[in-house]
Amino acid sequence: MTRYCAFFESLIVGGDRLSMADLRYAFAREELENAETVISSGNVLFEYEDRPSDGLEELLAYLMRDRFDMTAFVAVRNRDEIRAAVEENPFVGSEDTFVHTVLLERQPTAQQFGRLVADHGKLGGEQLALGQRCLFVDYARPPAESLLTMDFIAKRLGCRGTARNVRSLARISAKM
Template sequence: MAERFVALLGSINVGKNRIKMADLANMLGEAGFRDVVTVAASGNVIFTDDRDPRLIEPGLESAIEAEFGFKSCAMVRTAGEVRAAIDKNPFHGTGPEHGSDKMVHSIFLSQQPETGAVDALIAEHATKGSERLALGDRVLFLDYVHGVGVSDLSNKVLERRLKVKGTARNMNSLKNILSKMD
């Protein structure tokens, strides 16, 4: 049965990896995806398909490399998974213990990392910075507190330490994506 998905693509319109969202949408349409809509210019593509999302991801990554000439990671999620990445993020909400929607991120992961690797990262970083981390289901919750640009926890560092690929979206972006999926 066909379902609405979002592909959260990494490394889109960052550095030299510049593409027009219309070109990305056209490529997906030509590949057989239906009802393709892009959200913002950062590699968020909503579409309808009836395949298992984990089978879609490697195909999207290959198609982007073939069409645009660079590697990207693709994390395909349902509306329910996006909603959970918002609702279950322990740093999102109201009150003084919660971060701002701009600084609080959900980092979508290619697979569930080993708990020991996450625990080691959290323990090590506790003495290095003000960021807060927690693990969900194929998602790492991260409150950057003072900003992404001043943090040592870059996507490359997280991928190397957790041994999984990932791409991050802040709460503002996720709410926007979810509103277009519903």
């Protein structure tokens, strides 16, 4: 069995939308074992047989629609992929609470990344770099103050994503 983390976008676990017990039960029904939330409610650790993480993303998206009537983007990564999302981020070491990795549903083309960089130049002082199925962002200020939103990123890259700061990713990797 391989340990994975599912990074859900806009998922509230334990609040009014979805209980952790219901989520664990749904994971168990799909043979996704030992499900537990970590760091914040949008991150779920689980174990499953070794397979490409994009297939698990499709499975979890289906699970959320089928069991909970919720549409949620989910990025799934194994420990090595999470470690790489931290270690390959060129902005690590500055104010790490402002340094994020956006976990993407697929690899954008160089042209799509170029469009993001060109259009972003009009917005602000964030720094951007492209990784393997991820986008590295140094917001240089609180991300909530930035005009560089997930919708803006998704439109330019042609794919969805969900962002986590590198401190959280490092803690998740260590827990795995």
